[in-house]
């Protein structure tokens with residue numbers, strides 16, 4: 001395999017109310033409809049393009065220096081590659097010097113390469129869908145697309161990585177997954193992802209649960225104070241460790257299954273935080 005697996009970085013890093021990483025999500029419109037897809041991707045999916053208001057909010061909440069990272073996913077980003085190229089130009093003209101990552105199924109290889117080539121700082125890379133790149137668990141991408149991407153990676157080492165093989169129980173989830181039996185499917189612990197800014201203006205705590213509208217995931221909107229977004233995200237992590245993980249262990253459930261099917265039984269991070277403060281103050 002030409003493509004190397006992308007390495008994860010430290011989780012939950014916040015500096016001066018700015019997150020080290022932020023995902024950008026314009027909806028679940030896609031040219032595939034994988035049977036395991038966490039976002040319910042489909043050609044009939046929703047799509048709202050990136051705008052200056054949306055990107056300005058991202059620029060207020062992510063680290064702007066080299067450590068920062070903005071990650072475009074979806075849906076399939078190459079379906080509106082012109083809007084993504086415009087967004088990258090906007091981010092670069094607004095002092096964002098961090099890394100940009102495009103999650104893609106690679107089928108529209110030419111458009112994906114145009115996106116990578118458009119970055120004036122040459123710091124935009126791609127992460128390919130494992131199943132569609134390998135053909136394990138989904139129909140493989142057309143061979144000419146694969147060959148084009150492999151040739152690009154050979155000339156530009158590190159430009160195109162491959163995603164993780166793990167399948168988590170979120171969205172369409174693990175039950176319909178038809179890939180190799182050996183692929184990891186039971187993730188007992190939450191991976192503690194960085195949050196998402198949706199192009200409808202909502203900040204959401206988890207990229208895997210992005211189509212889950214439970215109040216537990218709501219961090220604010222593009223009109224919120226960035227300090228409040230950072231605090232809400234921090235509270236969400238505390239909730240994962242003090243409420244969510246103990247529940248998953250007590251009921252012997254994979255972490256994402258708890259978010260997908262059991263949240264109604266759990267207090268929101270805001271309610272859990274308020275309870276902890278009352279207990280700490282000794283007023284009951």
Ligand SMILES: C[S@@+](CC[C@H](N)C(=O)[O-])C[C@H]1O[C@@H](n2cnc3c(N)ncnc32)[C@H](O)[C@@H]1O
Nearest residue numbers: 036037038074075103104105129163166167168
């Ligand atoms: C939701 S897709 C969006 C971008 C693009 N369409 C793609 O497939 O890469 C982003 C990543 O999520 C992964 N993914 C989708 N469903 C998943 C699941 N149930 N568990 C783990 N990863 C999943 C995909 O394999 C892909 O690498």
Ligand code: SF4
Nearest residue numbers: 030033034037041075
């Ligand atoms: S995993 Fe990616 S390619 Fe597959 S349906 Fe979901 S968004 Fe589309």
Ligand code: SF4
Nearest residue numbers: 190206209255256259
């Ligand atoms: S456990 Fe919940 S918060 Fe963590 S990745 Fe899964 S769905 Fe997201």
